[in-house]
Amino acid sequence: MSIIAVLIETTENSVKPANFGVLTAARNTGVDEIYGFVTGADAQMCKDDLAKYGVEKIISIEAEGTDLTRKPDLQAKAIIAALQHYDVTALVGLSSSLGKDIMARIAAQLGASLALDCLSIDFQGRTVRKPYFAGKTIATLKLNGDYFLCGIRANSIEPVEAKTNAEIISFQANVGDxxxxxxxxxxKNDSGKVDLSEANVIVAGGRPVASADHFQMLEKCAAVMNGAVGASRVPVDEGHASHSIQVGQTGKIVNPRLYIACGISGSxxxxxxxKTSKVIVAINSDKDAPILGKCDYGIIGDIFEVIPALTAELSK
Ligand SMILES: Cc1cc2nc3c(=O)[nH]c(=O)nc-3n(C[C@H](O)[C@H](O)[C@H](O)COP(=O)(O)OP(=O)(O)OC[C@H]3O[C@@H](n4cnc5c(N)ncnc54)[C@H](O)[C@@H]3O)c2cc1C
Structure with a gap:
């Protein structure tokens, strides 16, 4: 029987929605069963969501006397112990900061190859597709070896529900201390804002967004759509925004359903x-700005007029 284990990421009280696309990707491979690996969270809390997206077994991984979430190497060890116990050789997760950290530790401990930032996976063919050269090309990689380990870019696969009963199984790993x-x-980012790399909607500001007040204007627009605010490098370099919201080659790779580029030229x-955003809207005062040739919808206008008008309209 073929099984894929999916590393489930949670917040304090819920399963991160970005997991649902990963679960769908796993299911799309035609695998017989999906196991949801949960560490450092209440498996019962995850049950309804995981049952909705096709998880047959929720493996609640613990190690007595150890807070695994505080000890990533031991967490990796515990996950490996669960893989070996259940005879599972395929593990996929989110290509998030957490996913990258823990998957890399697992791969290193197993001596296995690992592909991160994947757009799709083919478990039967042991291949993944992932972007290279700042997204200019998409490569198909074959993962050789006994294990199939990969991280999938958030929002790259549309979640599709697939109801199961999702049985919870407790697994105690003996990992030492x-x-x-x-x-x-x-x-913690206690702002309560949506994480940029998992956001469904991003409103991003470029050079003309040059003060905290200007960013406040973007915040208001994003909030109406439960979205997040991003920035080009210019406002970040000029100290108007944190590097944590920079989008691009030296910032975050994002993949929302809707990306609104406000005063961004499109370098x-x-x-x-x-570029992999499902729909790109650009607002720019220059009709020749390169971004207008790369977007789905272009608005030629001043962001300081268009964004408040858009926010007011969306608020209705
Ligand atoms: C190695 C390297 C790595 C880099 N990494 C990144 C990265 O990760 N992310 C990134 O963003 N950049 C990165 N850059 C910088 C990149 O080359 C560009 O300089 C940058 O993206 C430009 O930002 P911008 O579009 O905000 O500014 P500009 O290119 O100056 O564009 C501003 C745009 O705003 C428009 N505009 C001005 N006023 C208004 C208004 N009131 N209303 C509407 N439109 C208006 C203008 O018409 C223009 O199109 C990198 C550069 C290098 C060399």
Whole structure:
């Protein structure tokens, strides 16, 4: 029987919605069963969501006396122990900061190859598709070896519901406690804002968005759509926005359903970070701006007029 385990990421009280596309990707491979690997979260809390997206077994991975989420090497060990216990050789997760960290540790401990930032996976053919050269080309990679490990870019696969009963199984891993280091503090983004790399809607500002007040205008527009605010490198370099919201080659790669580029010219470095957005809307005062040749909908106008009008209209 073929099985794919999916590494489930959670917030304090819910399953991150970006997991649902990963579960759909796993299911689309024609695999017999999907296992949801949950560490450091209440499996019962995850049950309804995981049952909705095709998880047959929720494996709640714990190690007595150890907070696995604080000890990523031990967490990787515990996940490997679960893979081996259930005889599973395929593990997919989100290509998020957390996913990249933990999957890399798992791959290193197993001596297995790992593909991150994948757009799709073919478990039977042992291949994945992923972008290279700032998104200019999409490569198909074959993963050789005993394990099939990959991280999928958030929002690259449309979630499709597939109802199951999702049985919860508790797995106690014996991983010891001799980890070299542990996470002592996690500084949470307490703004309650949507994470950029998982957002369905992003309203991003470029050079003319040049103050906190200007960003506030974008925040208001994004909030109406439960979206997040992004930025090109210029406002970040000029100190108006944090690097954590920079989109592009040296910032975040994002993949929302809707990307609204506000006063962004469309340099290749910026485009590399948002080109896979499902729908791109550009608002620009220059009708010859390159972004207007790369978007689905272009609005030629001043962002300081268009965005408040858009926000007011959406608020209705
Ligand atoms: C190695 C390297 C890595 C880089 N990495 C990144 C990266 O990760 N992300 C990134 O974004 N950039 C990156 N850059 C920088 C990139 O080359 C561009 O300089 C940058 O993206 C330009 O940002 P911008 O579009 O906001 O500014 P500009 O190119 O200056 O464009 C501003 C746009 O706003 C329009 N505009 C002005 N006023 C208004 C208004 N009131 N209303 C409507 N439109 C208006 C203008 O017509 C113009 O099109 C990188 C560069 C290098 C060399």
């Amino acid at each position: 001799d980890d070299a280091y542990m996470i002592t503090e996690v500084k 290749i470095q910026h485009y590399a970070g948002m």
